[in-house]
Amino acid sequence: MKRFACLSIFIFALLFNQVAFSQIEIRKPFMVDSINNKGEKFNINNLLQVPSLKDLEKENSFETIVINQTTSIDFSKGKSYFIKTYVCKINTDSYSNSSFNLYSTDKVKIALDGKSIKERLETKDSLGEESKVSFDLKLEPGAYTLSFTFLVSDENSEHKFRLEKEKGNLHIDSKSKSGLTLKQMLTGRNIYSSSISPSGNYVLVKYYDVNDKGKRSYGYSIFNVKDIESKLIFQEEGNSSINWIDVKGGIENWNDKLYYIDSKDENNILITQKVDGMKTRFLENLPEGSVSLSAINNNILIVSQTSKIDNSKEDLTRYLMPDDRIGGWRNRTTLSLFDIKTKTLQPLTYGYHSTYLNDYNPKTNSLLFSVSYDNITERPFDKKSIYQINLSSFEVDTIVNQDAFVSYAKYIPNSDKIIVAASGEAFNSIGSTLKKGVIPNSYHGMLFLLDTKTKEVECITKNFNPSVSEFIITDNGKLFIKGENKDSVSVYQYDFSKKLINKLELGLDIVSSFSVDSKGENISFYGQRYNDFPAAFIAKNIEKEISPIEVYKAKSKENLALGEMREWNFDYKGTKIEGRYYLPYDFDSTKKYPMIVYYYGGTSPTDRSFEMRYSAYLYTAQGYIVYVLNPSGTTGYGQEFASRHVNAWGERTADEIIFGVKKLSKENSFIDASKIGCMGASYGGFMTMLLQTKTDIFACAISHAGISDITSYWGEGYWGYSYSSGATAHSYPWNRKDIYVERSPLFNANKIKTPILLLHGDSDTNVPIGESIQMFNALKILGKDVEFISVKGENHGIVDFDKRLKWNNTIYAYFAKYLKGDSSWWESIYPNTKL
Numbered sequence: 001m002k003r004f005a006c007l008s009i010f011i012f013a014l015l016f017n018q019v020a021f022s023q024i025e026i027r028k029p030f031m032v033d034s035i036n037n038k039g040e041k042f043n044i045n046n047l048l049q050v051p052s053l054k055d056l057e058k059e060n061s062f063e064t065i066v067i068n069q070t071t072s073i074d075f076s077k078g079k080s081y082f083i084k085t086y087v088c089k090i091n092t093d094s095y096s097n098s099s100f101n102l103y104s105t106d107k108v109k110i111a112l113d114g115k116s117i118k119e120r121l122e123t124k125d126s127l128g129e130e131s132k133v134s135f136d137l138k139l140e141p142g143a144y145t146l147s148f149t150f151l152v153s154d155e156n157s158e159h160k161f162r163l164e165k166e167k168g169n170l171h172i173d174s175k176s177k178s179g180l181t182l183k184q185m186l187t188g189r190n191i192y193s194s195s196i197s198p199s200g201n202y203v204l205v206k207y208y209d210v211n212d213k214g215k216r217s218y219g220y221s222i223f224n225v226k227d228i229e230s231k232l233i234f235q236e237e238g239n240s241s242i243n244w245i246d247v248k249g250g251i252e253n254w255n256d257k258l259y260y261i262d263s264k265d266e267n268n269i270l271i272t273q274k275v276d277g278m279k280t281r282f283l284e285n286l287p288e289g290s291v292s293l294s295a296i297n298n299n300i301l302i303v304s305q306t307s308k309i310d311n312s313k314e315d316l317t318r319y320l321m322p323d324d325r326i327g328g329w330r331n332r333t334t335l336s337l338f339d340i341k342t343k344t345l346q347p348l349t350y351g352y353h354s355t356y357l358n359d360y361n362p363k364t365n366s367l368l369f370s371v372s373y374d375n376i377t378e379r380p381f382d383k384k385s386i387y388q389i390n391l392s393s394f395e396v397d398t399i400v401n402q403d404a405f406v407s408y409a410k411y412i413p414n415s416d417k418i419i420v421a422a423s424g425e426a427f428n429s430i431g432s433t434l435k436k437g438v439i440p441n442s443y444h445g446m447l448f449l450l451d452t453k454t455k456e457v458e459c460i461t462k463n464f465n466p467s468v469s470e471f472i473i474t475d476n477g478k479l480f481i482k483g484e485n486k487d488s489v490s491v492y493q494y495d496f497s498k499k500l501i502n503k504l505e506l507g508l509d510i511v512s513s514f515s516v517d518s519k520g521e522n523i524s525f526y527g528q529r530y531n532d533f534p535a536a537f538i539a540k541n542i543e544k545e546i547s548p549i550e551v552y553k554a555k556s557k558e559n560l561a562l563g564e565m566r567e568w569n570f571d572y573k574g575t576k577i578e579g580r581y582y583l584p585y586d587f588d589s590t591k592k593y594p595m596i597v598y599y600y601g602g603t604s605p606t607d608r609s610f611e612m613r614y615s616a617y618l619y620t621a622q623g624y625i626v627y628v629l630n631p632s633g634t635t636g637y638g639q640e641f642a643s644r645h646v647n648a649w650g651e652r653t654a655d656e657i658i659f660g661v662k663k664l665s666k667e668n669s670f671i672d673a674s675k676i677g678c679m680g681a682s683y684g685g686f687m688t689m690l691l692q693t694k695t696d697i698f699a700c701a702i703s704h705a706g707i708s709d710i711t712s713y714w715g716e717g718y719w720g721y722s723y724s725s726g727a728t729a730h731s732y733p734w735n736r737k738d739i740y741v742e743r744s745p746l747f748n749a750n751k752i753k754t755p756i757l758l759l760h761g762d763s764d765t766n767v768p769i770g771e772s773i774q775m776f777n778a779l780k781i782l783g784k785d786v787e788f789i790s791v792k793g794e795n796h797g798i799v800d801f802d803k804r805l806k807w808n809n810t811i812y813a814y815f816a817k818y819l820k821g822d823s824s825w826w827e828s829i830y831p832n833t834k835l
Contacts, residue, residue: 027080045121048151051085053114056145062087065163067172073152073159082152090170091143091178093623095825098137098168103127104161107151113144123156141622143178177561179585179621182808185611187212189554194536196524197244197256200517201226202275203524205536205552214801222275223551225538230551234277248294248362287345294360301338304357306331326718359410365391368409379725380404399452413477420448431459433639441642442726443603444635445469464501467635478520484636487607507548509608530608531562561585563620570663572656579629582616594675594819595625597661601653602683603645605634631656646729649743650690658695675699675819689745692752700818702811704759705767705796708746708775718765749778755785757814761794
């Protein structure tokens, strides 16, 4: 009996998965009994189901409704019942409160994006007033599918319907594309890693899927890239920790194998895997900690272990250092060697200072590790040493001795030299190109060539404007560099013989990550163009010609309407300030548009990422022009430009933004100069507040997690004092009142005339919420137009899926209120409350 029941369900499911759903015949079942086991009589209406959004999105699957037009439904009498679905594509670039009337003679269910919103399960004789089904739609900006599923039978003589829009600003067009929405950006499949196998024959792409509730699930795919077209050869869900086995010096037995650690019942198992998915339990009972397989050809695993101290539950806490407030600060890491054959663990380092693995050299059987030492009385408040230890003799050599501005190092194979990542003040500032007395921006990354025998040092990126963020050295000694290149992120190759750095033309604006094979002949990378979703690529034989080939792309922009991006730069006091502005997809130069200005204004450039927290296309989709600029002080434009951030805190930077906004709006008549808003976050939030103390050109302003008082941020934020060691070098509240007081927006709150929205996570440890609270209090006392919204349980960035949507909607609604003159969205979220 169960078998027949399952068969019935299967046939019904098959019926509902046939092409289109557009017309499905259904019949009454054989009535074994008049009621079911719940005492219910059979009701044909229960078979009236609406298609899912996934089915609705299938091309040419459903007939389209023409608004205000009466449609007759084809129906063959005497043939039982039919389910017929029609669709109506709608989109809006503003918050919409619309009303519709559907006139129908048949039973109907109305759904929005596959979810039922209204139904009428009665038939009518004609399309009169009695046949009317009214429904309202309150929609955020975006594209939607409205579906109408009818149950048609010979119970009634006519089978007609008509859809009329009573009110609202919805655009109805079945063929039109629509602008980018936040849900499109957050949900679906998202690539987060792409790496190439040591041989260069395979690419591993990692991704995560996000459903419409915000739940994540992880997976990966392996592609064969030997030929021109890449081929998927294996895919697995649920594993996010798998990586290529990267054996230093290479060994044939390990080429193109992957590994991960599987922890079950307190047993850590090293699993190795072939590219076809075949797995082997290579080693069990591994010690706790992160494991490096770089020395596995010597039957050794390098293990980094953490000793934890949790003092968070104590009633009274004694803080030893400023960073002791940060969770996990008292934890310490040590290095050990795990012998694969004997399964013994040999400690390599010991003490109360953490040690970090930098690199392994198979030729000398040595490794580099670094140690940080607190130095709280002198910026940047710690010093770092880099040591080399021979794993055969345990002899240790100090390579770099307590330099405050070095980060880590890697070996150049088959030589006595290493590459050290550092900033401009490292090695007594030998890499600085700045005038005497000018302090380098410590966030501008640089590379140094160091001879481990002679200790001679050379800065190989001294005259290289991009800021180095990552580098890779291949087994044959080729050096590849990733760096912030103005408002892009690019990859370069260093030529040791010519001492030249050459950019690899990979065809992307933003290279998020990259890897090269062991010989440096092929490169795998993933990233995005300014107007497209991320994708993974490979470029082969890059020494000859670079021709990137797309390996995998998770999302398509096919149905997106994206406007033009135009570069726009201006000169301010002899300096070119670079920027760009984005236009709405239906831009008309004869019209006037409101504009949103976005900036960070701090030490990092605002790059061209399509997918980012403040993506310009989220706002052009709603009819705004978006202007993005990188004022003085950002990295990626060279040492001198970056150094302007030091001890600035808005000095010059704010003036550049104001000058640029005025010039751009003056030169372009399509910008409504009376409807310009601005926004920024963190340091950009500080910049938002500061700008309002200097100008009234903005119709409204939004600050997320902004700094209102430089002193309280310096003292209370987890990283306030340490960030300021670079941003406010040698300057403190007791010796630079001109910075800490006079440049703090709070102390100039009385000058603010612009309506301002303050947003803040109430658990922000970076910029504590007090920064917004005190500015809110000040502006309220001053009688200014201010709104303050806190986000429960969120830190510096809003990451919870539902809260992120609400947070973004708050921003959209606020801009709509002041830049479009429409407060309906804001009032729907935050109704007027009189207390």
